[in-house]
Amino acid sequence: MTDRGCSGAPDWIIEIVSPSTSSHDYVRKLNLYMDAGVKEYWIVDPAKKSVYAYHLEETKFETAAYTFQDKIKVSIYDDLWICMQEIEIPGT
Numbered sequence: 001m002t003d004r005g006c007s008g009a010p011d012w013i014i015e016i017v018s019p020s021t022s023s024h025d026y027v028r029k030l031n032l033y034m035d036a037g038v039k040e041y042w043i044v045d046p047a048k049k050s051v052y053a054y055h056l057e058e059t060k061f062e063t064a065a066y067t068f069q070d071k072i073k074v075s076i077y078d079d080l081w082i083c084m085q086e087i088e089i090p091g092t
Helices: 022-036
Strands: 011-017 040-045 051-058 059-066 071-073 081-083
Touching: 011 022, 022 040, 022 051, 022 059
Parallel strands: 011 040
Antiparallel strands: 040 051, 051 059, 071 081
16 A cells, blocks of 8 residues: 555456447456456356456466356455455346
C-alpha cells in the first residue's frame, strides 16, 4: 500500500461471468492474472451454477470445479471457506 493506493496484483479476484464476456474471463483474463501473479482467481458462472477456482502454483494455475451447493476453501488463507449456498448470486 502506498499513499496513492494499492500497487501490484491483488491476491484474490472473483469474477462473475456474463454470457457476453465468458470467453474473455475464461481465457484472456485468466492468462493476464496468471502473468500478473494473482494468487487466486475464481470464475463464478451463474448460467452453469459453477465456480472454477484457480490457485497459482509457481508459474501456472491449478484448478478445481465446484457447484453452488459446495463450501469452497480459499486456498490463500488457512481458515477461510465460502459456502456458496449462503450467497445470493444474480441470475440464479
